[in-house]
Amino acid sequence: MKLYYKPGACSLAPHIILNEIDADFSLEKVDTDQGLTETGADFAPISPNGYVPALSIPAGDVITENPAVLQYLGDLAPDSGLTPPAGTLARTRLHEILNFLSSELHPAYGPFFSGHDLSAAERKAAEAKVTKWAKYIEARLGGSTYLLGETFTVADAYAFVILNWSNYVGIDLAPWPNIQGYLNRIQARPAVIKSMRAEGLINEEAA
DSSP: OEEEEOTTSTTHHHHHHHHHTTOOOEEEEEETTTTEETTSOBSTTTOTTOOSOEEEOTTSOEEESHHHHHHHHHHTSTTSSSSOOTTSHHHHHHHHHHHHIIIIIHHHTGGGGSSSOOOHHHHHHHHHHHHHHHHHHHHHTTTOSBTTBSSOOHHHHHHHHHHHTHHHHTOOOTTOHHHHHHHHHHHTSHHHHHHHHHTTSSOGGGO
């Protein structure tokens, strides 16, 4: 398999899961602004939507969109607990939280990565949207180790990546101790450390 990624972007989530399942895979970095991969290939035929992640699988197909990529990878290791069995209520709950992450939490951070400096009013509005969903996650994590209970799933990899962007855009997570503890737990996982190091997000001394 090959994961097309951008350092620190949401493609870090499947990168983490690839390491969680100890998959045999390669990485190819993408400049989404230029539409080129690091080997100089045109990214459009690989991923017509123009953004990461894109996962090339052995059959020759390419999977895009994080909820789909993450569930595909989790299902490759059915005993890992990363994805509940198909047809169960737990799997439906996974669909539910993945859709929330991709449609609500992820876009809430979008203004901070728009490529232009936010005005005071724009930043206030963006922070208010993040705060709204952070409060929801803070409450959801009350009494639970992970988003779906006591088992780490692919949704946690995705949520970690998004919430961790707060450190890069200047959003203080101090008001949400459950989220802070959650991020600390996930960042200590070996697969997360390995993935972040490979993308140049932490150095050897950081973990």
